[in-house]
Amino acid sequence: MSHLLREHAPITQAGWRLLDGEARRRLAPALAARRLVDYAGPAGWEHSATNLGRTEQLSDSPQEGVAARQRHVLPLVELRASFAVARAELEDAERGAEDVDLEELDQAAQQIARAENAAVFHGWAAAGITGINEASTHDRIALGDDCERYPTHIAEAVDALRAVGMDGPYGLALGPEIHTHVLQTSEHGGYPLLEHLREILGGPIVWAPAVEGGTVLSLNGGDFLFECGEDLSIGYEAHDSDSVRLYLEESFSFRVATPEAAVPLAP
């Protein structure tokens, strides 16, 4: 039995299929970072730290004449978002109900996806994670309110990346509000803004919940490293006669290897 304790939940195999499927469906569109950065793993729940290949000389040694160094590692963080499912809803699903209320699961999926995106793009000091936008060596480019100016701003960001030797294709993460503006906008002549931006980038434009503004980044690989311990999973917490308490969980580390490979965009 794994630490997720799924076998202890009063949930049938069909119930687990329903919950896992719903979680996948809600998580996949919101996990913006995983569409743009390098993903390694999963290495398993017991994987605790990322090797950074760096050391620090220790001033103290247990024996005279012996030099000592200590390895630097980046500990993985664990994210967990709890939710409840009504047992009556699971029973109705077994009867063939198609409109099962899984709202708390949907909210938990949004929360954990937002947390992952925020950590990757904006950093998480307490966890030792420096985000892509924080790490960038480029000046922030303000997108402003005029969507028709976006191609100019994105081209400026792409030029800044090329100028430091970062080749394309490039990807673009956009916060939800800006992403919606881009989808709604057609330039003079009716050409969709989204298509124009894609041509400039040569890569995807990603809807990124919890991202403020956006990021243009190189997709060449090796620059932004997401290391997964346990990939997103549903585990069991407790139950009573009315509901089952479950949680979504993952463990990961993130580090920026090439700070100049991304340009932050302000709203």
Added chain:
Amino acid sequence: MGFDQYHEPAAELPDETRTFARLCASLTEEAEAIGWYEQRLAVEPDPEARAIMRDAQGEEFKHFCMDLEFLLRRTPLWREIAVGILFQEGDIVEHGEEAEEEAVEGEAARGAPLAGSESLGIGSLRSAH
């Protein structure tokens, strides 16, 4: 009745694995029946008997394909390899090698779940550009 489609104690196997094993056994039986009918057809001179056998073999073709489709739906890696091999013109072995390499590498790149993992198996969502 024998239970020799299981190579591990059946009580220790999850329901899904037992169903998978049953369909694998069924697939094998359908393939054997197809082969048997092929042999009977090769030696049977009576046209009426041959027509019945041909009809029965058609049923086995259908059963085999339904079993296969079920198993492929439940096994994404198998399905991906099958897509690279089935209904393709050209060298079957070459297609097989290419399909296996692409599917296995692709699975690793997407962060396929560890064996026995209960994760959602989301991994990387990055696509080729």
